[in-house]
Every structure is written in C-alpha cells, then in structure tokens.
Amino acid sequence: MTLNRTPLLFAVVAVMFAAVGIFQSWNLAFTVLNLGLISAIMTLGVNIQWGYAGLVNFGVMGFIALGGLAGVLVSMPPVPGAWAAGGTGVLAGLAAGVAGIVASVITWKKTAHMGGKRYTIMAAVVLVSVVVFRMIIDPAVAAIESFESAKSGYLGGLGLPIMISWVVGGVLAAAVAWVIGKVSLGLRSDYLAIATLGISEIIIYAMKNEDWLSRGVKNVAGLPRPVPYEIDLQQSPWLIEFTQNWGLSIVDTSSVIVKVSYAALFTVVLLIIYRLSEIALRSPWGRMMNAIRDNEVSAEAMGKDVKAKHLQVFIIGSAVIGVAGAMLTTLDGQYTPASYQPLRFTFLIWVMVILGGSGNNAGSIIGGFLVWFFWVEAEPIGLALIELLTFAMADDNWLKLHLIKSAAHTRYIAMGLVLILVLRFAPKGLIPEVKR
Amino acid sequence: MTDILNALVIFANFVLVPGLAYGSQLALGALGVTMVYSVLRFSNFAHGELMSFGAMTAILTTWALQSQGIGLGPLPTALLALPVAIVVTIAVALIADRAVFKYYRKTRAESVIYLIVSLGVMFFLGGLIRFIIGPNDRVFTDGQRFIMKARSFKQMTGLNEGLAIKMSQGITVVTAFIMVAFVFWFLNKTRTGKSMRAYSDNEDLALLSGINPERVVMITWIITGALAAVAGTLYGLDKSYKPFTYLSILLPIFASAIVGGVGNPIGAIVGGFVIAFSELTVTFAYKKMLTYVLPETLAPEGLVQALSTEYKIALSFVILTIVLLIKPTGLFSGKTI
C-alpha cells in the first residue's frame, strides 16, 4: 500500500509544478520548487526530532535564522574599518562573556553546600560578569555600528564561498540546540516546546538588534551566489544564440537557468540528508529512538540514558534545520531578520511534518512540497473562491471589498484546518511511518 | 530627602505602575493557561489567539458602540464591550473543545498530541482573526487618557519628577483584581469550583465521587475563555492591539505559569508579577534615578541599564530557565513533572 502511494504522491507533486509552469510561468514554478526543496529539508529536521523521538520543537524559526546568520558571516566580505574600530573589543567582550558564564557555572557547582548564601554569591558573580561584559563590549559595539553605518555598520563576514555556510549554519544551530536541550530535556515534554518557542523569539530579537553582527533591521543584501548571475548569462554568447534559435525571452530564460541551478544544488543536499536520515532510522540507533519514543519508561528501565539520546536527536534535527536556513538565505541573496515570522517558519513546517506522516522521511518531503505549494497558491485560490462566493454582491459592497482584501489570510485558516483534520482523521499522515 | 522622593517617583513612574498593569495582564493570561493545564493536562498554545480573539471582539463592539454614540464618558468604551467579548470568547473556546479537543479526551491521547492539536487551533484562530480584522495595529482607547497626569502630580507635590497613571493601567489593575478574586472565590467556595479542583487533583477519585468530567471541562473552558477575553482586551487597551503580538506574549505567559508552578492558580498570579517586574527592573535605565541619590561626583555616565529594552522577552526566558534548573515544579510546586 505505502509502496504504491509514495511514487504516486511524488507524481502528483510533479504534475502540480508542471501545471504552474505551463499555466502561470516556469519562473514561478522554479521559485516554488526551490522553496519547496528547502522546506522539505526543514521538514526532515523536524521529523527527525518529532517523528523519530517524539520531541516537540516549536523554535524552528530560530534555527532557520541562525543558519541564515551563518550565510552572512561566511560569505560577506569583512569590513576592515569596523574591525579596526571595534573588532578586538567585541572579541574581548565575547571572551569575557564566555568567561562569565564559565565562572557562574563553576560557582554554582562549588557552592552547592552553602545553602542560602549560595544565591547571594551567585547573584554577585553574575552581576560582576554582566558589568564586565558590558563594559568591554558596549564601546566596541558602538564603534562598529557607527562605522559607515549606512553602508556597513557591522563586522562583515569571512568572504568565503557561501556554500560553506550551509555547514556552518548547521553547526551554529547544533550548538544552540545543545544549550536548549541541556536545560529542557528530561523535563515534561511541553517544556521543550515552550523553551524552543522562547529561544527562537530571542534569536530573532538578537538578529534584529545586534547590528554589529547582522546589521539588524538594516538587512544584509547582496550575498554572493554559488550560481551564475542573470546579468552575466544574458551577455554570454551561447545563451544569446540559444534563445534566438528557440525564440525565447533571454531575461526569462536566464532567470530560469539560475533557478534550475539552485534547484540542482538543493536537490543534491536534500538527497544527501534524506539518505542519511534513512540510514540513521534503520540503524540500531534509529530503532532505539523509536523504542524510547514509544515507551520511555521501559526504555529507561532497560538502562538507556533517555535524556542523552534525546539530546543527540534534538541536536541533529536542529542542525538539519540550520542547514536549510543557510540555504534559504543563499537563495534569497539577502538576510532580513524582520521577515522571520513564527507562523510561517515554525508552525508551517509542523503542518508539513504532520501532513506528510510523522516518522516517515519520504512523507516529510512530500508534506514539505505539498504544503509549500498550497501556501503559495492559497492566495489566488482563496481569492478566486471569495470572488465566486461574492459574485452576486455589488463591486463596492463593503463585505466583498473586505473579503477580497483579506483573502491572503485564508491560508492561515486553511493550514489550521489541515493540521486539525489530519490529526483527527489521518493521524499517520499521507505516508505512514514504516513499523519495523 | 526630596532627592530620594524624586528618585522613588521616577521608579514608580517607569517600573511600579507599568509593572502592576503588565503583571496583571500576564497573571490573567497565565491563570487561563494554568486552568487548562490542571484540568485538561496540556499546555494550550492557542491561548494567545484566544486572548487575541477576545480583544478583537471587544474592538469590533467598541466600534459599533462608538458609531451609535454610546460611550462611558471618561472610561474607555471598551469596558462596555468587555461582556460581549467574554461571551464570544467563551463560545469560541467551547466550540474549539467540542469540535477539536473532545475527541482526544475520549481517545485518551497523550499530552504531546494535544500540544500539536492546540497548534492547529492557534493557526486557525490566528487566520480567522487576521481575516476579520486584518494584521494591522489598532488603537481603540477613548475617553480620558490619564487618571493622573505627570504635570498635575508635580504641581500637587512640588517634586521635580512626575508620576503619570494611564486610565488603561488603572482599569487593568482593577479589572484583573476583580477577575482573580472571582476565580478564587469560585474555586474555593463553590461546590462546582471545588469539584474542578478535585478533578484536577485526582481524576479517578473524582469519578468515584460522581463528579461529571464533561461538566468540569466545560466550566474550565468557560473560565478560561472569560480570562482570555479580559486579558487580551486589557493588553490591547494598554499597548494597542496587533494580532502578531499575541503570539509573542505566549512566552511570558507560559513563563509566568511555569515560574509559579503550572497548575497552581496562586502560582500563576505571582508568576505574572515576577516576570513583569523582572522585565521592567532589568531593562530600566537607572541613570536619572541615580543622579538624584548619588553625590554628583559619582553620577553615572551611561544609562545604567542592565539589558536594553528590546531584550525584555529574553528575560522571561532566562527566568524560566533558572526556575527549570533549580526548581522545575515552580515556586508554588505545581503539578509534578
């Protein structure tokens, strides 16, 4: 049954994209496809956490944003002036911050026997750490942010090829996941959900406000690309010849070529991650994860360190999301912290996982594609639906005008419905988990 | 002496008064979350949207009343709209329970499934709200803006610094107090309220005693809906209404509930104020205050601000983390983990 369903569903997705290509435009079709590929990777990440191990990560957005930050830090050229103005200061400040955290942790561990005095000592250590940290870093940050603030005002990156950031993004996300996991795993399951929701909000706030690092709401634009630029393509003789022969628009064709190149790169990453996820799932490690998910108590009784295993799976899943986040920024060619919205970047991914089939990697990919497709097309569909329903009303009817104006929001309603209906009537999703 | 008074007035103006208002809003929100948790045993991620729905209803009703020329004089018209908002939000909560949550109760689903289901409800309600009122900022305060203006306070006391109390702040604190008092009276003094506590304490024994679980659940949603409508409206009245903010406010609300001890109503109230005051005291710039108290030679140069205001939200997270590390059951020992 499932064997037959998977290719069928992939065929449906292919037909849908072809339909967009034929009826709307190929340009749009590949735009949708590229974001679909990235969504599918994000979905795989969440599926590793939720589907394999039953962990609830409501902070997907934060890990995506961290991946995006990696894109900036790796690919943008460094800003020497800013480094001269405050580079050492920031590094020293960050070192002081780390030292402060280490000092706090050591103090906490060493003062366990002290009772009430422990908290006073702790408070003093933390206070001193914060003051020292701020005293070192604040002037440096101010200096950096005032250096050519209209043009740069930040430290810039390392000037390396942007594809390296796909790995770095994963590492960054993994590091943050380690911290969150350390604190909230091993407690009740919803604490992880709340903690991740919180940390992702904080990450976004930091990205918006730490201008020295990410330029904040001024955004970083013009990230270098791993694929050719349209403008170069349009000047290359072979393409000019090709489009003339076939009677195509050179602008559209060049843009499609760029998108196809991205799609090829993303497909390779998706396939690698999918392959690795499948190997992991079928390995003894994956089977143990499933066992822990299905019966935590008995797994614990059998001597499995449930918390440590959960930490592993949480870090791995978050790293995958981080990779996808870096890819997203690569595709956009810019980093805009203000554009990260939890409904779009956290909860939509969840709809993808649940619809596709929790615990099934192929299902996650399908869910990613379908939901993304629907998300993009919901607006025209919603609009058409509303126009159909209100055709009897006068064109200046306030209700009709309001409905048409609000059509874009029908996608949230639709996603909520999809989630509720799938959980209620098909909790296993489109491609159910394979029980081994 | 005057210097110290001036310093205190600054503190009251920028920390104490706003903190009381914000704390009341968080407390009401956390109380709603904790009620659902203690009876239905899951963290309701749709609670923020429930609050938003209440606020939206209050706004729409306020507009309708305003267009009819009905108002409350110095008080905001929204107060008159509040009962409507409460009734509508309760209806939404009950419908959501009937249509969605009830099934999982019958099948005795794990709490993590509820969590994700509540996500679906959140999504749906969030979309519905944006569909009806749009995603933009709405200001719906009318009537008198201040109970006490900074200038009249200065004239009254002769101090340099002013203390302003906004009408919305006053209304928030009073309304929240009434709501909380009512909920506590209900839980501790009425037979139905006690049966809710009994059900939350020991489900099996409650069944043995003939307590009807569906009735308990229904009343829980009624109280939760009312609390959410009031909390959402007060928050919108105080800070202006924007659908997006009700998603962000989930974090401080959950933090309040957990810090106090999930499932413990008193904990929810205390947690709300703990979070509100820590946010404000840590992000408050003490410079001006210190210039009054310290001798001139020691006057601080910077703002003397521990954390910039943008990171308010981080603070609820930090406090949450500390509590989880030191005492996972919260200050008032809620449900064990």
Add this chain to the structure above:
Amino acid sequence: MSFLSGEHMTGGYGGADILHDCTIGVEKGEIAVVVGPNGAGKSTAMKAIFGMLSLREGKVMIDGEDITALNPEARVLKGMGFVPQTANVFTSMSVEENLEMGAFIRTDDFADTMTQVFDLFPILKDKRKQPAGELSGGQRQQVAVGRALMTQPKVLMLDEPTAGVSPIVMDELFDRIIEVARTGIAILMVEQNAKQALNIADKGYVLVQGRNRFTDTGAALMANDEVRRAFLGG
C-alpha cells in the same frame, strides 16, 4: 443470599480471566474479609463488585437487585462506597473539602453526616482545614474512609485499608471499622494483614488464583489448621 453479593464472577481485564466462578457476599452490619496470597485476584474481585471491570459470567446483586450492568457512579447511588488502595484522597484539598467531595452526588444537606464522620474520627475534626496531603498515612486512610461514608452508603468496600501503616495505627483503624459496621453498614474489605483482619471478621473468604478456596466465619478460618499453615504463616 447476602445483602451485597458477587455471584459466580468470572472475568478479567480483557485478556485471560483472573476471576473464576468466584462468589463473595456480605450482610448488613457484618464485616467480610477477603484474604489470599499475592495475585489471588482479591483486588480484582473488589473492582468487579464495584463495576470497574466487566464480568464475562456471574452477577452482582445488592438488596435483591441485579446491578451487574451499572457503572461505578450508578452503584454509588445504589448505596455502595469504595475506598481505593492508593490515591484515595484529594491531596491538595482540605479534609473538610475531601468530605464535601465525597458527598458530591448528594443533593440534600449533608452536615449531619459530616458531624458523624468527625465523631467517628475526632482527629479529622481538628485537622479539617489542613490539606489531606499533609496528614500522616493513618490519618489519610481515615479521610479516605470518611470520604466514602459521606454518601451514607449501605455497603463500604475497602481495598487494603491498612497498607503501609504501623501496627498501632492498624489496630485503631480496625476499631473504627468495627464501629462503622455497628451502625448497620455492610463492610467488605481486602486485607494483606490476614490474621488481624480475620480476627475482626464475621465472614472470611480465602481466594487462590481467582477461585474460592475457603469460605467460613472469621473465627472458624482462624481455627482451621490448613488455612493457618498456608495463609496465616502458622
């Protein structure tokens, strides 16, 4: 036929049967005790009589009425009270509130019943404002029994009321239970402390693997050599 009786009960929790043609009964004002080794189906028999487990065969009768099809709540209305072995009080609620919750299904005034419970367990009256979770084990059991008495049951069923309490407290609890029986209530209880329990029992049932092995008066069972050797430790 007894006032309350489970007759020829056969059944279990879905899988294999735990009870096999087991019959237990008790008269008003009488104390009946069910004893037996671990896993003999003692608690299961109690649950079956209280309707927390459906029977494949056999029936449960109270006062001549067949109640086999009723759920536990309906049986409470028929005059049955049940004290579970564990988690038998509302720990976060005061003693008084526990008793109120016991009387939840009553629509009349239950102040008199509460006075009676306080007369029976004077210590509870002193501690009536304290959360039940803060009481000692023996006091908690008193709250649990008191809670069950609030519906003015005709039958009181106790699942190992003395589990985990000291011998002195156990003696006191048994004294109280005798007092309850004297008011005309039928008492059916499962006990680990077989010897002490049979001492106060009018009727005793020894179950082994879900079947009746011995059924006699408490005194007769105590006197029976085989019972003493096999189940009472000599």
